[in-house]
Amino acid sequence: MTLLVLAWLGGVLTILSPCILPVLPFVFARAGQSFWRSGLPMLAGMAITFALVATLAAVGGAWAVHANQYGRYVALLILAVFGLTLLMPRFADRLMQPLVAAGARLSTRAEQNDETPSAFSSVLLGIGTGLLWAPCAGPILGLVLTGAALHGANVGTFGLLLAYALGAATSLALALLIGGRVFAALKRSLGAGEWVRRGLGVAVLAAVVAIALGLDTGWLARLSTASTNRIEQSLLSKIEPAKDESSIASVIAPPEPGGSMMMAAKPSMMSKKTLDAPVEGIMPPLDGAVAWLNSPPLDAAALRGKVVVIDFWTYSCVNCLRTLPYVRAWYDKYKDQGLVVIGVHAPEFAFEKDIDNVRRAVKDLGVDYPVAIDNDYAIWRAFDNRYWPAHYFIDAQGRIRHHHFGEGEYAESEEVIKALLAEAGATMVASGVVNPDTSGAALAPSVAATSPETYVGYDRAESFASPGGATHDRDHDYSIPPTLSTNQWALAGRWTIVDEKARLASAGGRIAFRFHARDVNLVLGPGGDGKPIRYKVTIDGKPAGDDRGMDVGVDGTGAVTSQRLYQLVRLRGDVGDRTFEIEFLDPGVEAFAFTFG
Numbered sequence: 001m002t003l004l005v006l007a008w009l010g011g012v013l014t015i016l017s018p019c020i021l022p023v024l025p026f027v028f029a030r031a032g033q034s035f036w037r038s039g040l041p042m043l044a045g046m047a048i049t050f051a052l053v054a055t056l057a058a059v060g061g062a063w064a065v066h067a068n069q070y071g072r073y074v075a076l077l078i079l080a081v082f083g084l085t086l087l088m089p090r091f092a093d094r095l096m097q098p099l100v101a102a103g104a105r106l107s108t109r110a111e112q113n114d115e116t117p118s119a120f121s122s123v124l125l126g127i128g129t130g131l132l133w134a135p136c137a138g139p140i141l142g143l144v145l146t147g148a149a150l151h152g153a154n155v156g157t158f159g160l161l162l163a164y165a166l167g168a169a170t171s172l173a174l175a176l177l178i179g180g181r182v183f184a185a186l187k188r189s190l191g192a193g194e195w196v197r198r199g200l201g202v203a204v205l206a207a208v209v210a211i212a213l214g215l216d217t218g219w220l221a222r223l224s225t226a227s228t229n230r231i232e233q234s235l236l237s238k239i240e241p242a243k244d245e246s247s248i249a250s251v252i253a254p255p256e257p258g259g260s261m262m263m264a265a266k267p268s269m270m271s272k273k274t275l276d277a278p279v280e281g282i283m284p285p286l287d288g289a290v291a292w293l294n295s296p297p298l299d300a301a302a303l304r305g306k307v308v309v310i311d312f313w314t315y316s317c318v319n320c321l322r323t324l325p326y327v328r329a330w331y332d333k334y335k336d337q338g339l340v341v342i343g344v345h346a347p348e349f350a351f352e353k354d355i356d357n358v359r360r361a362v363k364d365l366g367v368d369y370p371v372a373i374d375n376d377y378a379i380w381r382a383f384d385n386r387y388w389p390a391h392y393f394i395d396a397q398g399r400i401r402h403h404h405f406g407e408g409e410y411a412e413s414e415e416v417i418k419a420l421l422a423e424a425g426a427t428m429v430a431s432g433v434v435n436p437d438t439s440g441a442a443l444a445p446s447v448a449a450t451s452p453e454t455y456v457g458y459d460r461a462e463s464f465a466s467p468g469g470a471t472h473d474r475d476h477d478y479s480i481p482p483t484l485s486t487n488q489w490a491l492a493g494r495w496t497i498v499d500e501k502a503r504l505a506s507a508g509g510r511i512a513f514r515f516h517a518r519d520v521n522l523v524l525g526p527g528g529d530g531k532p533i534r535y536k537v538t539i540d541g542k543p544a545g546d547d548r549g550m551d552v553g554v555d556g557t558g559a560v561t562s563q564r565l566y567q568l569v570r571l572r573g574d575v576g577d578r579t580f581e582i583e584f585l586d587p588g589v590e591a592f593a594f595t596f597g
Contacts, residue, residue: 004159004160004163005163007160007163007164007167008163008164008167008170009167010164010167011163011164011165011166011167011171012167012168012170035173035176035177037122038122039122039173039176039177040173041122041123041126042122042123042125042126042129043126043169043173043176044123044126044169045122045123045126045127045129046126046129046169047126047162047165047166047168048127048162048165049127050161050165051161051162051164051165052158054161054165279399279400279401280399280400280403281399281400282398282399282400283300283303283308283310283392283394283398283399283400284379284382284383285299285300285382286298286299286300286344286372286379287299287378288374288376288378288379288381288382289344289372289373289374289378290355290373290375290376291355291372291373292371292372292373293359293362293370293371293373294362294367294368294369294370294371295369295370295371297372298340298342298370298372300398303340303394303398304396304398305338305396305424306338306339306340306396306424307334307338307340307393307394307395307396307417307420307421307424308339308340308341308342308394309327309330309339309340309341309342309391309392309393309394310342310344310383310390310391310392310394311323311327311341311342311343311344311389311390311391312344312346312380312383312385312387312388312389312390312391313343313344313345313346313388313389314345314346314347314348314388315345315352315357315358315361315362315365315564315565316348316349316523316563316564316565316592316593317348317388317389317565317595318441318521318565318597319388319389319406319407319595320388321365321441321442321565322438322441322442322443322445322597323389323391323407324365324367324442325436325437325438326410326413326414326434326436327341327343327391328366328367328368328369328436329434329435329436330413330414330417330434331368331369333430333434334417334418334421334429334430335369337421337428337429337430338396338421338424338426339417339421340369340370341369341370342369342370342371342372343369343370343371343372344371344372344379344380345358345371345372345374346374346377346379346380346385346388347374347375349501349523349563349592350500351525351563352563353375354563355373357562357563358371358373360562361564387405387406389405389406389407390403390404390405390406391403391405391413393413393416393417395420395424396420396423396424396425401416401420402416407444407445408444410433410434411433414433414434415433418430440550441521441567443519443597444597445517445596445597446518446519446575446597448516448574448575449516449517449518449519449575449596449597450486450487450516450517451486451487451513451515451516451517451594451596452487452596453594453595453596454487454513454593454594455500455592455593455594456497456501456502456511456592456593457497457498457500457501457502457592458470458497458498458499459499460500461497463487463488463489464488464489464490465480465481465484465485465489465490466478466479466480466490466491466492467479467481470497471497472497472498473496473497473498474496475496476494476495476497477493477494478491478492478494478495479492480492480510480512484512484513485514486514486515486516486577487515487516488513488514489512489513489514489594490512491509491511492509492510492511493505493506493508494506494509495509500592501525501590501591501592502590502591503527503588503589504584504587504588504589504590504591505587506587507584507585507586507587508583508584508585509583509587509589510581510582510583510584511581511582511591512579512580512581513579513580513581513594514577514578514579514580515569515577515578515579515580515594515596516575516576516577516578517571517575517596517597518570518571518575518596518597519549519569519570519571519596519597520549520567520568520580520594520596521549521566521567521594521595521596521597522566522568522582522591522592522594523563523564523565523566523591523592523593523594523595524563524566524589524590524591524592525560525562525563525564525589525592526560526562526563526588526589526590527587527589527590528588531586531588532559532560532561533559533560533584533586533587533588533589534557534558534559534584534585534586535557535558535559535560535582535583535584535589536556536558536582536583536585537549537552537556537557537558537568537569537580538580538581538582538583539578539579539580539581540578541581543555543556544556544568544569546572547569547570547571547572547573548569548570549566549567549569549570550567550570551566551567552568552569560584560589563590565595
């Protein structure tokens with residue numbers, strides 16, 4: 001119930017968001033008519049359609065996204081006709097094409113000035129608006145989409161998205177009721193009914209053009225004047241524990257839904273006292289893995305009598321890479337005393353589902369404990385997990401006794417392991433805590449870093465600053481603006497931006513990012529032919545020099561040879577606002593996501 005209310009409140013706040021602007025003309029075109037027979041049916045159609053399409057897009061994969069794109073084209077055509085009939089009433093009589101004529105008849109019926117407009121036509125117009133509406137994905141909508149992706153298509157999924165859409169409809173309904181009175185007063189006092197109608201027609205056509213050009217998902221989505229994210233985060237904080245700066249984790253959804261964000265993990269009270277707390281549950285089965293590395297498949301029977309640490313990770317996640325040295329060290333130190341560590345590899349990007357890629361990463365990272373390949377997120381769902389990395393501590397009786405999300409609290413976690421081993425009967429548990437090598441990518445993040453994880457594919461991209469915004473699923477020439485604000489990024493050259501990545505079509509392409517952090521990491525991969533792709537890195541227009549990352553040579557160059565996270569910048573001096581740029585000397589590179597430290 002709490003989540004439903006939260007989703008509804010998130011929808012209400014969309015009235016303050018710039019992304020609602022293209023929808024307003026369609027809504028205000030109902031002003032002056034019966035709210036119950038015109039405005040309300042339209043908003044209901046809009047809310048239900050958005051909830052249905054968003055549910056399918058979140059759980060149905062690419063086919064649903066493409067189907068919705070075709071629906072958007074039809075809706076744009078009909079609503080363009082709607083705008084033209086507002087502007088030129090006689091236009092509808094001259095239209096001959098069946099689809100356009102149907103749209104004209106719909107628009108004409110919807111715009112009749114009598115007091116009993118067709119509720120059916122209003123619902124249809126609402127359906128068209130619901131197909132076109134692309135709300136800014138703030139923290140609340142991101143949380144809802146994450147839940148939709150993880151739990152699949154069900155009543156709860158649809159209910160949360162419908163609650164969000166009904167929240168937006170609530171605020172739009174209030175705006176419509178107020179706007180209707182204003183328009184009615186204008187008509188009475190000025191006799192300006194015809195001019196008001198024509199003005200609405202111009203506004204509708206302008207909204208259609210804005211949506212067709214992608215402005216609703218481009219620069220409008222980047223405007224922050226309303227600061228709704230801060231309000232939404234405040235609402236989330238009412239139901240989430242306080243932020244723990246030492247424990248940063250990614251909230252993850254499977255890659256299809258296109259919604260993800262960085263936030264503080266829920267801090268767990270990791271200390272000896274927590275072992276006296278109630279048992280959190282029984283360890284779920286591990287039979288959902290599609291493959292196992294370094295071990296035959298493990299089950300509850302094989303693990304009985306052992307203390308188990310379950311580590312949810314994925315090999316391109318920088319948070320996971322920073323935690324990995326501690327997990328390896330725990331395994332090495334306590335494996336002979338009854339500890340079993342199981343890495344559950346839950347992929348974020350499609351290339352991380354390739355078992356050969358994971359096998360190569362496991363070898364390169366020195367992981368020699370069992371790894372379950374959880375490509376279908378079966379184990380993830382069984383644990384009801386939400387974070388990368390996430391650690392679950394299980395006693396010898398198969399009971400979950402502790403969990404920790406994100407980085408940090410390593411000494412406390414190790415104390416829990418030792419206490420569970422002692423409970424299991426181990427008599428010579430090693431003392432002290434591990435002190436692994438955390439150089440390179442495993443170095444803890446800088447406390448001065450403020451740049452957030454940033455995705456390149458359009459499903460989850462934010463702060464993209466190339467003029468004109470992103471063009472989806474086809475080659476396009478991009479440019480980098482003269483200046484970038486902090487945390488903005490841009491492309492230059494010919495790129496194809498798809499759902500989870502951008503692919504370089506010709507040599508010489510560049511990516512620039514204005515960052516505030518010590519480290520700049522970028523998940524990259526070569527093209528389909530697998531040939532190495534050369535690059536060179538600059539900082540503030542100069543060679544990286546001593547500020548180069550571990551994947552950049554002394555001359556500022558490097559090469560993309562496999563699909564993984566590349567550390568490109570590590571500042572040796574003070575952290576401040578700097579501009580990173582990488583130029584690719586060969587075509588075909590694929591860029592997925594930035595992370596910082």
